[in-house]
Amino acid sequence: MNILIVHAHPEPQSFTNALKNTAIEELKKLGHQVEVSDLYAMNFNPVACAADFTERGNPDYLNYALEQRHASKQHALADDIQAEVEKVQKADLLILNFPMYWMSIPAILKGWIDRVFVSGIFYGGKRFYNHGGMSGKKAMLSFTLGGRDHMFGDGAIHGSLENILIPIQRGTLAYVGYEVLTPFIAYHVPYISHEAREQMLIDYRQHLQNIENLPSIAFPTLEQFDDKLYPLNQN
Amino acid sequence: MNILIVHAHPEPQSFTNALKNTAIEELKKLGHQVEVSDLYAMNFNPVACAADFTERGNPDYLNYALEQRHASKQHALADDIQAEVEKVQKADLLILNFPMYWMSIPAILKGWIDRVFVSGIFYGGKRFYNHGGMSGKKAMLSFTLGGRDHMFGDGAIHGSLENILIPIQRGTLAYVGYEVLTPFIAYHVPYISHEAREQMLIDYRQHLQNIENLPSIAFPTLEQFDDKLYPLNQN
Numbered sequence: 001m002n003i004l005i006v007h008a009h010p011e012p013q014s015f016t017n018a019l020k021n022t023a024i025e026e027l028k029k030l031g032h033q034v035e036v037s038d039l040y041a042m043n044f045n046p047v048a049c050a051a052d053f054t055e056r057g058n059p060d061y062l063n064y065a066l067e068q069r070h071a072s073k074q075h076a077l078a079d080d081i082q083a084e085v086e087k088v089q090k091a092d093l094l095i096l097n098f099p100m101y102w103m104s105i106p107a108i109l110k111g112w113i114d115r116v117f118v119s120g121i122f123y124g125g126k127r128f129y130n131h132g133g134m135s136g137k138k139a140m141l142s143f144t145l146g147g148r149d150h151m152f153g154d155g156a157i158h159g160s161l162e163n164i165l166i167p168i169q170r171g172t173l174a175y176v177g178y179e180v181l182t183p184f185i186a187y188h189v190p191y192i193s194h195e196a197r198e199q200m201l202i203d204y205r206q207h208l209q210n211i212e213n214l215p216s217i218a219f220p221t222l223e224q225f226d227d228k229l230y231p232l233n234q235n
Numbered sequence: 236m237n238i239l240i241v242h243a244h245p246e247p248q249s250f251t252n253a254l255k256n257t258a259i260e261e262l263k264k265l266g267h268q269v270e271v272s273d274l275y276a277m278n279f280n281p282v283a284c285a286a287d288f289t290e291r292g293n294p295d296y297l298n299y300a301l302e303q304r305h306a307s308k309q310h311a312l313a314d315d316i317q318a319e320v321e322k323v324q325k326a327d328l329l330i331l332n333f334p335m336y337w338m339s340i341p342a343i344l345k346g347w348i349d350r351v352f353v354s355g356i357f358y359g360g361k362r363f364y365n366h367g368g369m370s371g372k373k374a375m376l377s378f379t380l381g382g383r384d385h386m387f388g389d390g391a392i393h394g395s396l397e398n399i400l401i402p403i404q405r406g407t408l409a410y411v412g413y414e415v416l417t418p419f420i421a422y423h424v425p426y427i428s429h430e431a432r433e434q435m436l437i438d439y440r441q442h443l444q445n446i447e448n449l450p451s452i453a454f455p456t457l458e459q460f461d462d463k464l465y466p467l468n469q470n
Contacts (some may be wrong), residue, residue: 003276009298010283010284010285010299011296011298012297013296014297026356036236040282040284046281046282046342046343046346047275047281047342047343048245048336048341048342048343049245049275050245053427057297060247061246061248062245062246063246063425064245064246065369065381065425066425099278100347100401101345101349102345102349102352102406102407102410103401103406103407103410104339104358104402104403104407105344105345106283106345106349106405107283107342107343107345107346107348107349108281108282108283108342108346109283109338110336110339110340110341110345110346111281111342111343111345111346113337113342114336114337114341114342114396117337121304125265127277128394146300148464150463150464150465151456155466156462156464156466157364157455157457157460157466158405159401159405163398163401164401164402166338166394166398166399166401167337167338167339167399167402168337168339169339170338170393170394171339171399172337172339175337175338176259190300190301200409222392225392228385229383229385229386229391229392230385231390231391231392
């Protein structure tokens with residue numbers, strides 16, 4: 001497989017960075033091609049704005065998604081966006097590798113999505129969810145967080161992690177067509193021993209060795225809804 | 236009340252901007268003090284990084300939350316962060332006003348949270364949820380989106396909006412202590428008539444006129460959990 005790892009951590013010595021390096025090493029050992037977008041190292045600009053388009057459909061009013069659609073047809077995306085789009089298009093598997101900030105992805109990674117998941121290429125019209133532009137490809141999260149395992153789940157203090165991940169796993173990755181694989185989650189990272197972290201890297205290698213057989217998360221398909229996206233079966 | 240509106244839209248002629256202007260006008264008319272952080276106009280930097288601290292607890296390894304804690308004690312936060320922290324501290328009500336991007340907030344607003352919701356001031360140790368640093372204050376979302384009302388809810392194509400908003404309403408605003416008020420949601424904005432949009436602004440005025448009586452969203456309290464954050468009553 002061609003694999004793209006998008007990595008977002010400000011500290012090169014971080015455990016999140018070690019996860020990224022472990023993935024590069026292990027995936028290459030397994031015979032895959034691996035490319036990396038290290039967003040902090042690239043000084044990636046995460047702010048969606050008018051300068052993202054070298055030519056505008058409507059120069060007087062910025063509707064970002066409409067301009068994405070226009071620019072994707074006219075080859076008028078800014079160079080940094082175009083380069084990332086091509087990396088994503090080439091990849092059979094996309095891995096987002098990040099520390100969880102505020103039950104979500106860091107801003108630099110959020111902005112990578114805002115700017116790179118271009119309307120007209122990733123989605124548009126009825127091309128979303130299982131008909132999204134990236135259908136046939138896989139995506140997976142690998143992330144670190146401060147909380148412990150028991151703080152997540154139904155009835156737990158933060159609620160279920162599955163729910164917390166809805167915007168990124170369902171609303172973003174599944175929305176553009178990806179089959180979303182079971183994430184790799186490293187809990188309580190800042191507070192555990194060096195040995196426990198080393199074990200996590202071993203666990204991550206095993207997770208990656210199993211990548212072709214990892215279960216994917218079930219999401220609705222367009223076939224369950226009518227033309228106006230009302231559910232076909234309300235029972 | 237002192238009210239802070241944090242606004243994040245790249246187009247000054249946008250309907251999201253009209254919501255912000257409507258809120259300023261209506262809230263002032265109701266006798267409140269209103270301050271605005273217009274993130275695009277401020278060219279706000281959303282990327283959490285080492286330069287956010289003028290002095291470091293550990294100059295050799297960046298643990299962002301630990302450095303926030305250190306810097307908040309040593310008055311060593313970067314000026315742009317310090318200015319925003321002071322605006323938030325002064326405000327009895329915080330309104331986040333934005334277009335929904337990828338079932339979430341735009342990166343520039345995500346980065347405002349990543350950088351401004353400083354550990355040691357907003358939360359830390361056992362100061363979170365109903366004991367968070369902003370407890371006693373209120374927060375509210377006002378946002379625009381492309382989807383229609385019927386596309387959200389249990390069994391709907393995108394699932395429930397309440398779930399989609401968990402990272403921001405529960406994992407962020409409630410986490411730091413805010414009482415989270417019922418959001419104002421403008422559906423299907425790019426596709427509706429000018430008249431329908433005008434009606435939405437009227438609806439928003441009414442929402443704001445009722446701000447002191449708006450229901451707030453129920454979240455768990457620390458008193459429902461033990462010292463290690465296991466639920467006290469598992470039934």
